[in-house]
Amino acid sequence: MSVPLADLMSDDPAPTDWEGRPVDCSRCENQSHGNARCAIGHACVQDRYALRIDRFFRWNPRVADEWLRHPYFEVRAIAARFASVFRLVSLVEDPDETVRMSVAMRVPHRVLLRMVMDPHREVRIRVAQRLAPPALLALCDDEDYYVRVLVARRIPPAFLPRMARDPEREVRLAVAQRLEPASLSSLADDDEIAVRRVVAERAPAGLLASMARDPAWEVRWEVARRAPERVAEQLAQDEEDEVRLAARERLVELRSTTPKQDR
Numbered sequence: 001m002s003v004p005l006a007d008l009m010s011d012d013p014a015p016t017d018w019e020g021r022p023v024d025c026s027r028c029e030n031q032s033h034g035n036a037r038c039a040i041g042h043a044c045v046q047d048r049y050a051l052r053i054d055r056f057f058r059w060n061p062r063v064a065d066e067w068l069r070h071p072y073f074e075v076r077a078i079a080a081r082f083a084s085v086f087r088l089v090s091l092v093e094d095p096d097e098t099v100r101m102s103v104a105m106r107v108p109h110r111v112l113l114r115m116v117m118d119p120h121r122e123v124r125i126r127v128a129q130r131l132a133p134p135a136l137l138a139l140c141d142d143e144d145y146y147v148r149v150l151v152a153r154r155i156p157p158a159f160l161p162r163m164a165r166d167p168e169r170e171v172r173l174a175v176a177q178r179l180e181p182a183s184l185s186s187l188a189d190d191d192e193i194a195v196r197r198v199v200a201e202r203a204p205a206g207l208l209a210s211m212a213r214d215p216a217w218e219v220r221w222e223v224a225r226r227a228p229e230r231v232a233e234q235l236a237q238d239e240e241d242e243v244r245l246a247a248r249e250r251l252v253e254l255r256s257t258t259p260k261q262d263r
Helices: 029-033 050-059 061-067 073-082 085-091 097-104 109-115 121-130 133-139 145-154 157-163 169-178 181-187 193-202 205-211 217-226 229-235 241-257
Strands: none
Touching: 050 061, 050 073, 061 073, 073 085, 073 097, 085 097, 097 109, 097 121, 109 121, 109 133, 121 133, 121 145, 133 145, 145 157, 145 169, 157 169, 157 181, 169 181, 169 193, 181 193, 193 205, 193 217, 205 217, 205 229, 217 229, 217 241, 229 241
């Protein structure tokens, strides 16, 4: 197939197969069968360069199933993006994680469940991105912190309390952003200021009162911005200028919008 000259005049590496030999079209089964379009140096299933392999399958998605057993992992991984999902089950335990990553992005949920214990974090990350939220419980205690972050962002809220004491700050931040307000007290004394700030942004009035004594002025500032009147009056005398200013602005807001008897 002819290819525009501009596409061939590039800085791409010379056509070399996955074993480091010059690409030989005469030995390619695609050429011998004549069942797909290709162009050496641009779109070639025998090339070791992933972009050229990808172009080949974009031109010829219907033949992807035929290349799922190729010895070169890039061919298997890219073919898996185009192949029938019914053929991907055989690659769930492929020896290369790049292939399994492609598989995890496409297989049905019932097959995806088999991949929650994959040894490679990048595969489990993709599993966590796609797995139905109730099934994410299987990854709540994953050894990789980012997998747990994804779980905390997607798991049903009812299951979030079990992750509130996760050792990783980013996981607890994700929990604090989604936890039911009535359950936020479990994170009100978190070691990390960033987590306590998120709690203060969402906490109910009763919890705000206790958080007004937080040792970090950043947390007290968040409390002051949402505080009920009595708490705002307390923080209007805070030792930190920013906290006092926020509390006084809150008092002005409350007193200008709320009848005196309802404060």
